[in-house]
Amino acid sequence: TDVEPEVAAQGVPKKRTFKKFSFRGVDLDSLLDMKTDELVKLFSARARRRKMVL
Template identity: 80%
Template sequence: MEGQEPDVAVAKKRTFKKFSFRGVDLDALLDMSTDELVKMFTARARRRFQRGLKRKPMALIKKLRKAKREAPVGEKPNLVKTHLRNMIIVPEMIGSVVGVYNACEAR
C-alpha cells in the first residue's frame, strides 16, 4: 500500500536468566560477606575457602573484574582464558566469559 511507512524495528529488550543459589537471588548474594556466602556452600567448597584461595584463582578473579570493568555498557566482556578447571564459581563471576583450556583450545 502506498501511504504506509515500513514498520520501525522496535528494540526488544532481552530477558536475562534470573540467577539464584539455594533460593537466594544474585543481588543478595553479591551483597553478602564472604563468610556468609561460604556458609551456604557444600563441605568441599567450604574447606577450600577456609584454606584460602591461592595466587592463581585470585589472579583469575582479578582478570575477570578487569574484563567486566573495561567492557562497554550492555556488551559482553572479553574472553578470559584459564587452565583452572576446578575453580569454584563465586557470584562475582556471573556475567563474565571464561574460556577453560581443554588440551585443544579454550572454549
C-alpha cells in the same frame, strides 16, 4: 521466527528478558550484600574446606 507482527512492522527489535541469577535460592543482589562468613555457609562441604586451605 519469534517476532510479533507489530514489532516487526516497526523495525524495533524485541526487548530481551534475562534470567535472574540465583545461587541456592538466594538472588544475586543478596549474595553481593552478604558478608563472607554468611556466603561460605551456602557452599558445599568441599568448597568450605577448600576455602579454609586458601
